Amino acid sequence: MAAAAPRRTPATHASPDRSGWVDRWLASCADLDELRRSNPMSDAVIDEIDGRRIKIGDRWLVDFASCNYLGFDLDREIAAAIPRYVERWGTHPSWSRLLGSPALYTEIEEGLTALLGCDDTLVLPTITLIHLSVIPVLAGGGTVFVDRRAHKTIYEGCQFASIRGTRIERFEHDDAEDLERLLRKDRSKTRLICMDGVNSMTGNAPELPVFAELARRYEAILYVDDAHGFGVIGERRSEETSPYGMRGNSIVRYFGESYENIVFVAGLSKAYSSLAAFIACPTEIKQLLKTAAPPYLYSGPSPVASLATTLAALDVNDRRGDVLRTGLWEKTDRVLRCLDELGVYTPNVSGFPIVEVPLAHHEDIGDVGRFLFERGIYVTLAAYPLVPRHEVGFRVQITAANTDEEIDKLTDTLQELAVAFDLQPAGPRRNEAAA
Numbered sequence: 001m002a003a004a005a006p007r008r009t010p011a012t013h014a015s016p017d018r019s020g021w022v023d024r025w026l027a028s029c030a031d032l033d034e035l036r037r038s039n040p041m042s043d044a045v046i047d048e049i050d051g052r053r054i055k056i057g058d059r060w061l062v063d064f065a066s067c068n069y070l071g072f073d074l075d076r077e078i079a080a081a082i083p084r085y086v087e088r089w090g091t092h093p094s095w096s097r098l099l100g101s102p103a104l105y106t107e108i109e110e111g112l113t114a115l116l117g118c119d120d121t122l123v124l125p126t127i128t129l130i131h132l133s134v135i136p137v138l139a140g141g142g143t144v145f146v147d148r149r150a151h152k153t154i155y156e157g158c159q160f161a162s163i164r165g166t167r168i169e170r171f172e173h174d175d176a177e178d179l180e181r182l183l184r185k186d187r188s189k190t191r192l193i194c195m196d197g198v199n200s201m202t203g204n205a206p207e208l209p210v211f212a213e214l215a216r217r218y219e220a221i222l223y224v225d226d227a228h229g230f231g232v233i234g235e236r237r238s239e240e241t242s243p244y245g246m247r248g249n250s251i252v253r254y255f256g257e258s259y260e261n262i263v264f265v266a267g268l269s270k271a272y273s274s275l276a277a278f279i280a281c282p283t284e285i286k287q288l289l290k291t292a293a294p295p296y297l298y299s300g301p302s303p304v305a306s307l308a309t310t311l312a313a314l315d316v317n318d319r320r321g322d323v324l325r326t327g328l329w330e331k332t333d334r335v336l337r338c339l340d341e342l343g344v345y346t347p348n349v350s351g352f353p354i355v356e357v358p359l360a361h362h363e364d365i366g367d368v369g370r371f372l373f374e375r376g377i378y379v380t381l382a383a384y385p386l387v388p389r390h391e392v393g394f395r396v397q398i399t400a401a402n403t404d405e406e407i408d409k410l411t412d413t414l415q416e417l418a419v420a421f422d423l424q425p426a427g428p429r430r431n432e433a434a435a
């Protein structure tokens with residue numbers, strides 16, 4: 001049965017006398033725009049959820065596009081914490097943080113600082129706001145060295161920095177040698193190296209100790225965005241219950257690194273299912289950022305419900321986080337083993353819960369999206385120009401709230417997909433440690 005036409009966000013209608021720039025702009029994003037118009041998995045309106053299932057139009061699908069890695073969005077204990085905070089604090093503190101921070105922020109920042117084992121933390125509403133405001137301050141008119149595949153929001157922060165006179169240098173993705181080549185010839189007073197932690201497309205992490213060592217040797221700050229690692233990976237211990245490590249205290253602790261010369265950024269809106277983000281940095285930098293980075297003074301804060309769910313999530317993470325992470329690893333491992341057995345390539349060599357499957361022929365993306373949708377599997381489509389043409393495909397994200405039956409449905413569908421379409425043949429195997 002064909003899928004009922006799902007509701008969409010309203011299309012914008014061209015006015016007959018609009019100038020040519022709209023057409024030129026649409027032409028430059030034609031693949032993406034075509035996908036948005038023609039594919040039920042792009043720009044969809046979700047009418048209802050039930051666990052990790054979502055309803056679009058009259059069709060129920062299993063959601064493998066969620067970043068709620070620990071399933072905290074559906075956790076009854078966390079949801080039940082909200083009313084007592086709202087009762088006490090109202091729904092929303094509309095002061096900017098400099099004008100007045102509810103004491104909940106102190107509790108959250110102390111909780112995050114203890115979990116991460118860093119000097120201090122500063123909470124702001126989103127990572128995007130942090131990059132836009134903090135990168136220009138830390139760059140200080142010197143040079144920013146940015147990984148070619150760093151997240152788009154890091155690039156936006158770099159662009160703001162460049163408006164203020166900072167030089168921008170790009171180094172090849174995850175390539176410490178290329179970075180060192182650029183560092184060696186740089187004569188700036190301040191140097192900032194910007195990169196992702198766990199990569200949002202490949203699911204892999206950079207060799208952080210190598211980059212941290214370079215930052216220390218060349219008197220640079222290593223600025224790491226671990227939006228996808230925080231809550232999922234953490235400190236390694238002999239008694240750990242999964243290869244993700246323990247406590248979900250992120251890539252720095254996963255690699256047993258110190259915070260020397262590292263400014264660490266992560267969000268709570270993925271694994272912690274709350275609208276907030278934070279910077280882990282020395283206290284002097286935190287105090288400086290309160291006035292030098294605009295959002296602390298000029299932007300609205302996170303809603304009370306999100307401060308409440310963050311506090312509840314920190315507590316649940318302490319008590320049950322490692323059990324959830326172990327389940328998450330097992331489910332992800334099943335998906336990766338299925339691809340291995342099918343001989344299908346994924347760039348994921350880490351075992352972390354982001355599994356991208358590139359297509360052999362990028363033109364198939366629309367049909368592949370519809371094929372998955374019709375079988376009740378909801379994923380993120382990675383279309384050109386968001387990714388290069390040879391990486392066009394789809395991304396599966398696994399969360400602790402996905403049931404074993406949902407993973408069965410995914411692996412059955414991947415088997416069917418591998419028969420119906422050409423996928424890229426298997427490449428390097430996963431790290432033994434994470435497999």
Ligand SMILES: Cc1ncc(COP(=O)(O)O)c(C=O)c1O
Pocket residue numbers: 125126127128129151153196200225226227228267269276277
């Ligand atoms: C690596 C990375 N950084 C930053 C962001 C943006 O985070 P926020 O929504 O907190 O601005 C995302 C969101 O998907 C991301 O994947």
